[in-house]
Amino acid sequence: MRKTGNPGRAKLGPLMRLKPYLLRYRGRAATAFFFLTLAGLTTLTLPLAVRRVIDHGFSEANSTFISNYFSVLVVIAAILALASAGRYYFVMTLGERVVADIRRNVFAHITTLSPAFFDREQSGEIVSRLTADTTQIRSMVGATLSVALRNVILGTGAVTMMVVTSPKLSALVLAAIPVIIIPLVAFGRSVRKRSREAQDTLAASAAFASEQIGAIRTVQAFTHEEKARSRFAAAVEGAFDAARGTAAARALLTFIAIFTVLSSVVAVLWFGSRDVLSGVISAGTLGQFVLYSVFAAGALGALSEIWGELAQTAGALERIGELLDEEPAITVRQPELALPEKPDGAIALEDVSFAYPGRPDLPALQHIALAIQPGERVAIVGASGAGKSTLFSLLLRYYDPANGRILIDGTDIAQVDPQGLRQSIAIVPQDVTVFAATARENIAFGRPEASQEEIEAAAKAAHAHEFIEKMAYGYDTMIGERGITLSGGQRQRIAIARAILRNAPILLLDEATSALDAESEMLVQDALDRLMTGRTTLVIAHRLATVLKADRIVVIDEGRIVEEGTHDSLVRRDGPYARLARLQFESGAQAFRGAAE
Numbered sequence: 001m002r003k004t005g006n007p008g009r010a011k012l013g014p015l016m017r018l019k020p021y022l023l024r025y026r027g028r029a030a031t032a033f034f035f036l037t038l039a040g041l042t043t044l045t046l047p048l049a050v051r052r053v054i055d056h057g058f059s060e061a062n063s064t065f066i067s068n069y070f071s072v073l074v075v076i077a078a079i080l081a082l083a084s085a086g087r088y089y090f091v092m093t094l095g096e097r098v099v100a101d102i103r104r105n106v107f108a109h110i111t112t113l114s115p116a117f118f119d120r121e122q123s124g125e126i127v128s129r130l131t132a133d134t135t136q137i138r139s140m141v142g143a144t145l146s147v148a149l150r151n152v153i154l155g156t157g158a159v160t161m162m163v164v165t166s167p168k169l170s171a172l173v174l175a176a177i178p179v180i181i182i183p184l185v186a187f188g189r190s191v192r193k194r195s196r197e198a199q200d201t202l203a204a205s206a207a208f209a210s211e212q213i214g215a216i217r218t219v220q221a222f223t224h225e226e227k228a229r230s231r232f233a234a235a236v237e238g239a240f241d242a243a244r245g246t247a248a249a250r251a252l253l254t255f256i257a258i259f260t261v262l263s264s265v266v267a268v269l270w271f272g273s274r275d276v277l278s279g280v281i282s283a284g285t286l287g288q289f290v291l292y293s294v295f296a297a298g299a300l301g302a303l304s305e306i307w308g309e310l311a312q313t314a315g316a317l318e319r320i321g322e323l324l325d326e327e328p329a330i331t332v333r334q335p336e337l338a339l340p341e342k343p344d345g346a347i348a349l350e351d352v353s354f355a356y357p358g359r360p361d362l363p364a365l366q367h368i369a370l371a372i373q374p375g376e377r378v379a380i381v382g383a384s385g386a387g388k389s390t391l392f393s394l395l396l397r398y399y400d401p402a403n404g405r406i407l408i409d410g411t412d413i414a415q416v417d418p419q420g421l422r423q424s425i426a427i428v429p430q431d432v433t434v435f436a437a438t439a440r441e442n443i444a445f446g447r448p449e450a451s452q453e454e455i456e457a458a459a460k461a462a463h464a465h466e467f468i469e470k471m472a473y474g475y476d477t478m479i480g481e482r483g484i485t486l487s488g489g490q491r492q493r494i495a496i497a498r499a500i501l502r503n504a505p506i507l508l509l510d511e512a513t514s515a516l517d518a519e520s521e522m523l524v525q526d527a528l529d530r531l532m533t534g535r536t537t538l539v540i541a542h543r544l545a546t547v548l549k550a551d552r553i554v555v556i557d558e559g560r561i562v563e564e565g566t567h568d569s570l571v572r573r574d575g576p577y578a579r580l581a582r583l584q585f586e587s588g589a590q591a592f593r594g595a596a597e
Ligand SMILES: Nc1ncnc2c1ncn2[C@@H]1O[C@H](COP(=O)(O)OP(=O)(O)OP(=O)(O)O)[C@@H](O)[C@H]1O
Pocket: 119, 356, 357, 358, 359, 364, 382, 383, 384, 385, 386, 387, 388, 389, 390, 391
């Protein structure tokens, strides 16, 4: 992600990103504001009461007055309590609402980004932005903003009342304000920078943890637990150090603010007491004034802490902003075209060259020219790293070629919306992802709106029905991470069922390299044959049976097509294919048996 932070300036700019979210909940925000103001104003009436009680004294003659007065105070207490409760409820729910919306938006945006982005970024780091950074925002909108507003109201009210009560004493207090504001601004900068650092470090540790947890078997097999533990501990300690730095900066900020403010109150009290002695003001007025100063001081003290919090949230919002500003690398070239509802599945690659963004100097594909007829079955063969998977990635528009065009039914796919394009393609990958869901949901991934009958029909055709039926809850059995672990052959059959359900005219098949036992192999092969029938199929072939059945074999080496033909013709030529075939296929005695039959 592009880092947009400029450590030299205290930028609260990222906070503006909250504006549309807050505007969306105007009503809720207005209600919260109403309760906030009410609570603030009610608090401001208290010093008035104190003055009157002091000036009128506690003499016998005034007992009725005092009784009435206390009844009024009870009413004020009730209003204050109600307003505070209302403020809490509306402000907190506003915070939760805004964060829920931000999380939704950020995740929705992430799903639109191209694989090039995910090549670059670690998934754990992205998830951390989605969770930890948004939590920081919740605490701000939910609590800080309300405390800030309350203190702004209290502070302004208190200062106004101070001026009303005694302009002379107020002037003294106001003189102290710049002394308080200047360090506030200066420290805000350092807090924002440190907060950004803390969140970055935290995200890095989250990324590391999610990677290690995902690969826990490998970690344990290589007895790397201790290494993993100490690396994570170091990352967490790094995050702690950064957080401690933020806390220290904020603590210092709070110290300066509270000390300067309270000393000025003490100074006022000293000047004020001389005025009382010389009879310029009454003792009650001084009491009232001091209470207002304490309110104002408290408000300023709180605001200084809030300034720190705002700066911290700006850091978090900046990180989220970077994610939201990330543009999908794949765009639709104008004029946009749509593929036919049911394309025939003719594929043409015209002089296609491509290098991965992460390795621009290494051409992954060079000058590929290939025309595939609807319904044709083409096997792609090549050594590891030759560029076979890259070809699939370009057909799916995970990336766009640097040169040349890819056409489906004569339409340049650069002009087609990637989603529309992918509708017409079904894929059976080598490593099948099984989601933590039921068997039914895992198959329905191919077409979520499919009916139970369609799902079962697909499972039957893929030879998955038999083993699913044998599981404790049939199609409702949880599989994947939270349930039953499937064998390699079973996973493949789930993937085939998905592809059957998708019922797309083009099929991209990356054959599994791992050997299956004879029975699974037969079931998978049979399922694949059914799946390939009537579809344009590109298969990255690892089995002799597959190349033998292909209409055409395309041999790729170092990103170029080096040979094309049928198995027999290519073996006869005794070129690169013949060599590859001897290496790849002859070692699999099983595959050879299959070929001989
Ligand atoms: N996301 C990526 N970013 C950068 N380079 C990549 C990326 N994916 C693949 N490559 C590189 O591109 C080249 C072609 O890789 P590709 O995955 O297409 O090979 P392959 O023929 O499918 O290999 P295999 O049979 O081992 O899967 C390799 O050199 C590989 O290292």
